[in-house]
Amino acid sequence: MNIELRRDLEQRLLEYVKDYRIPLTENQARLMVAHLDLVIDKNKVVNLTRITEPAEGLVLHCLDSLMPLAFISSQIGSQDVVLDVGTGAGFPGIPLAIATGAHAVLIDSVGKKVNAVNDFATVLGLNNVEALHVRAEELALERPESFSYVFARAVAQSNVLVEYAAPLLKKNGLLVLEKANPTEDEIAAANRAAKICGMKFVSRETCELPNGLGHREILQYQKVAKFKIKLPRQNGMAKNQPLGI
Numbered sequence: 001m002n003i004e005l006r007r008d009l010e011q012r013l014l015e016y017v018k019d020y021r022i023p024l025t026e027n028q029a030r031l032m033v034a035h036l037d038l039v040i041d042k043n044k045v046v047n048l049t050r051i052t053e054p055a056e057g058l059v060l061h062c063l064d065s066l067m068p069l070a071f072i073s074s075q076i077g078s079q080d081v082v083l084d085v086g087t088g089a090g091f092p093g094i095p096l097a098i099a100t101g102a103h104a105v106l107i108d109s110v111g112k113k114v115n116a117v118n119d120f121a122t123v124l125g126l127n128n129v130e131a132l133h134v135r136a137e138e139l140a141l142e143r144p145e146s147f148s149y150v151f152a153r154a155v156a157q158s159n160v161l162v163e164y165a166a167p168l169l170k171k172n173g174l175l176v177l178e179k180a181n182p183t184e185d186e187i188a189a190a191n192r193a194a195k196i197c198g199m200k201f202v203s204r205e206t207c208e209l210p211n212g213l214g215h216r217e218i219l220q221y222q223k224v225a226k227f228k229i230k231l232p233r234q235n236g237m238a239k240n241q242p243l244g245i
Contacts, residue, residue, distance in 0.1 A: 065092030086155035193244030
C-alpha cells in the first residue's frame with residue numbers, strides 16, 4: 001500500500017467515523033490503516049480474511065470494528081479490560097484498543113491467526129494488546145470475571161456468545177454483539193439464554209455501513225446476576241447443546 005493510498009484511506013476513515021459520531025484522532029486513523037495494510041500483506045501467506053481490497057477493508061474491517069462505540073452509553077478507557085472473541089486478523093480488538101486505550105485481550109482458536117495478530121501489535125507498538133490461542137471456555141477458567149466488555153463480531157449464534165461471555169464478564173459488564181441480519185428466532189434464543197446466564201438484554205440498535213456494504217445490528221447484554229447453571233460448561237457444549245433453544 002503506497003503512502004498516497006494510506007493517506008487517502010486515513011482521511012476517509014476520519015470522515016466515516018464523523019458520520020457516526022465516533023471520536024478518532026488522525027494518529028488513531030493512521031494506526032488503523034497501518035493495521036489493515038499489515039493484514040492485507042500477511043493474507044498472502046496466511047489465510048486471515050476474504051476482504052483484501054483496501055477501500056472495502058476500510059469499511060468492513062476498520063469502520064465495522066468501531067461501530068459499537070456509536071451505541072455504547074458508557075465510555076471505554078484505559079481503566080477497562082476488553083475481550084474480543086474470535087478475533088481473526090485482529091478485528092474488532094485492535095481498532096477498539098487503538099480508539100479507546102483499553103487493554104484488549106484477543107482470542108482465537110487458530111494459532112496462526114493469533115501469531116499474526118501478536119506480530120501486528122508489536123509492529124504497531126500497541127502495548128495494550130495481547131492475543132491468545134485459547135477457547136472462550138478455557139479463558140473463563142483462567143480469568144473469570146476479568147472483563148468490563150466482551151465483543152464478538154460474526155463468530156457464532158448470539159445465544160452461544162451470551163454463554164461464552166457470562167463467566168468472563170465482571171458484574172455489570174457488557175457483552176456487545178455485532179450482527180448482520182439476526183433472525184427473530186436467534187434473538188429470542190439469546191434472550192432465553194441470557195436469563196439462564198445471569199444476563200439481561202439492554203438494547204438492539206441498527207445502522208447501515210457506507211457505500212452499500214451492509215446492514216449492522218448491535219446487541220447489548222449486561223451481566224446482572226449469578227448463573228442458574230455451572231459455567232463455563234465443557235468445551236464445545238455451548239455450540240453443540242446451546243442454551244435457550
